Amino acid sequence: MKRLLFISHRVPYPPNKGGRVAAFHEIKALADHFRITLAALAHGPEEFEAAQQLQNWCERIIVxxxxGWFGLLRGAAALLRGRSVTEGYFRSRxxxxMLIEEAAHAPFDVILAYSSxxxxxxxxVPAQSRVAQLADVDSAKWAAYAESARWPKSWLCRxxxxxVRRLERQAVQRCEAVVLISEAEVRAFGVESDKISVVGNGVDTEYFKPTDDEEASPPSLVFTGTMDYKPNIDGVCWxxxxxxxxxxxEMPGLTFSIVGRNPTRAVRRLADVPGVNVTGSVPDVRPYLAKAALAVAPLLIARGIQNKILEAMAMGRAVVASPTALEGLEVQMxxxxxxxxxxxEWQREILDLLQDNTRREGIEQAARSCVERKYTWDARLQPMLDLCNRLADMPVAAATSEPGR
Structure with missing residues (x-):
C-alpha cells in the first residue's frame, strides 16, 4: 500500500467536536487504501494519550x-514578521x-494537510503529491470577526x-489539490482553479439516530457546541x-439547554436567565438532543458545514437555524x-413548531431521511478517496524531492 502523511492541527480524537469529527472519519476511510502516518499537534497532555487511540488505523503516530502561551508568543512573533498568528501558533520545529526524517527513511506518496x-x-516535507484540505475558508472567518469587533481587535483580525489569505493562496500555487467543504466555501475562497474540489462533512447515522426517549415536558430547546468558540458564544448570547x-x-415552562464544554464567563452568566440551563462538558450530547423538542443554531458567523445541525437532523430533531448556519448544506428549507x-422570525417559527405537532413530526422525519440519503460518511468521503488514490498513482517522475517546491 502507498504511504500517506495526514497532518492535523489537533489530535483528531475523540471525535467529539468540529474538525476532529471529519478528520477522524477521513483517517478511518483512508486506512483501507493507505499506510497512514499521523502527525498531530497536541494542545494539552491528555491529547498525547488520546492520539494512541488511533493506532488501529495509523501505522505511525507522531505528536x-x-x-498554549508559547504558541501565542510564537504567533505574536510571526505577526511582527508580517506573517499570520496562525503560522506561529501551530509552529513546531x-x-x-521528525517529519523530514520520516520522509527520508521512507518517502510519502501523498501528504494531506488538514487546515491552513x-x-x-x-x-x-518531501512528497510526491500534496493535498491542502482547507475545509473552511479561515481568512473569510477572520474577516467576519474584524467586521464585528472594535479596534484594536478589529485591526488584529483584519x-x-x-x-491566512496568503497561506490559502500558497495552497493553490504549491499543492496538487485543494479541498473545501462546500460550494459556498469555494465561492468565499474566490479563486478559480481546476485544483479545487469539494468534499463535504457527513454524520454517523448509526451513532446519531432517533431514540424512544420521550421529549421533556414542558418542552425544551437545545444548542450543542464547544462553548469557548466565538461563533457559538455570540450565537447563544444573541x-x-x-x-x-x-x-x-408565550410559554413560561419552556427551557433552553446550552450543551458543550468550556463555557466562557459570558455563556455561564446565561444560566442566570430563567429557563436557561448551561451544562458544561457532558459525556454524550445524544440524551439532550433526544429530549429536546427542537434544536436551534442561531449562529451569526459560521464557516463550512455545521456538525451540530447534521447531528440533530440525524437524531430526528427539527432544527431552526440562521441562514449563516445553514450555508453549505444541501437541505430543503x-x-x-x-x-x-x-x-x-425565530419566535414565530419556534412557537409554531412547538404548538403544531404534525408539522414538527413531518420535519423530523424529513430531516432524518435527508441525512440518510446524502450525509453518510461513506458517501461524503468517496471523492477524497478517489482524489488521494489518483494522486498516489501519479508517475514517480512527477514526484519532487525538494521540500516546498
Missing part, C-alpha cells in the same frame, strides 16, 4: 506540543524535523485575515438576549430544516 495552520509542514424573552412570555433570521 508534538503546540499552542520538532514536528517538522499545518500547510507549512506539508510544504516543508491582519490575520490577510495573513438568542437569549433577542429571542428568548418573548418565547418565555421549510421541509427538512427551518430558517430564521430576525428575532420575530
Amino acid at each position: 508534538a506540543r503546540a499552542g 520538532r514536528l517538522l524535523r 495552520g499545518v500547510l507549512p509542514y506539508a510544504l516543508g 491582519r490575520e485575515a490577510e495573513g 438568542f437569549v438576549r433577542e429571542v428568548w424573552p418573548a418565547l418565555r412570555r 421549510g421541509a427538512e430544516v427551518i430558517e430564521a433570521q430576525a428575532p420575530d
Whole structure:
C-alpha cells in the first residue's frame, strides 16, 4: 500500500467536536487504501494519550506540543514578521524535523494537510503529491470577526485575515489539490482553479439516530457546541438576549439547554436567565438532543458545514437555524430544516413548531431521511478517496524531492 502523511492541527480524537469529527472519519476511510502516518499537534497532555487511540488505523503516530502561551508568543512573533498568528501558533520545529526524517527513511506518496495552520509542514516535507484540505475558508472567518469587533481587535483580525489569505493562496500555487467543504466555501475562497474540489462533512447515522426517549415536558430547546468558540458564544448570547424573552412570555415552562464544554464567563452568566440551563462538558450530547423538542443554531458567523445541525437532523430533531448556519448544506428549507433570521422570525417559527405537532413530526422525519440519503460518511468521503488514490498513482517522475517546491 502507498504511504500517506495526514497532518492535523489537533489530535483528531475523540471525535467529539468540529474538525476532529471529519478528520477522524477521513483517517478511518483512508486506512483501507493507505499506510497512514499521523502527525498531530497536541494542545494539552491528555491529547498525547488520546492520539494512541488511533493506532488501529495509523501505522505511525507522531505528536508534538503546540499552542498554549508559547504558541501565542510564537504567533505574536510571526505577526511582527508580517506573517499570520496562525503560522506561529501551530509552529513546531520538532514536528517538522521528525517529519523530514520520516520522509527520508521512507518517502510519502501523498501528504494531506488538514487546515491552513499545518500547510507549512506539508510544504516543508518531501512528497510526491500534496493535498491542502482547507475545509473552511479561515481568512473569510477572520474577516467576519474584524467586521464585528472594535479596534484594536478589529485591526488584529483584519491582519490575520490577510495573513491566512496568503497561506490559502500558497495552497493553490504549491499543492496538487485543494479541498473545501462546500460550494459556498469555494465561492468565499474566490479563486478559480481546476485544483479545487469539494468534499463535504457527513454524520454517523448509526451513532446519531432517533431514540424512544420521550421529549421533556414542558418542552425544551437545545444548542450543542464547544462553548469557548466565538461563533457559538455570540450565537447563544444573541438568542437569549433577542429571542428568548418573548418565547418565555408565550410559554413560561419552556427551557433552553446550552450543551458543550468550556463555557466562557459570558455563556455561564446565561444560566442566570430563567429557563436557561448551561451544562458544561457532558459525556454524550445524544440524551439532550433526544429530549429536546427542537434544536436551534442561531449562529451569526459560521464557516463550512455545521456538525451540530447534521447531528440533530440525524437524531430526528427539527432544527431552526440562521441562514449563516445553514450555508453549505444541501437541505430543503421549510421541509427538512427551518430558517430564521430576525428575532420575530425565530419566535414565530419556534412557537409554531412547538404548538403544531404534525408539522414538527413531518420535519423530523424529513430531516432524518435527508441525512440518510446524502450525509453518510461513506458517501461524503468517496471523492477524497478517489482524489488521494489518483494522486498516489501519479508517475514517480512527477514526484519532487525538494521540500516546498
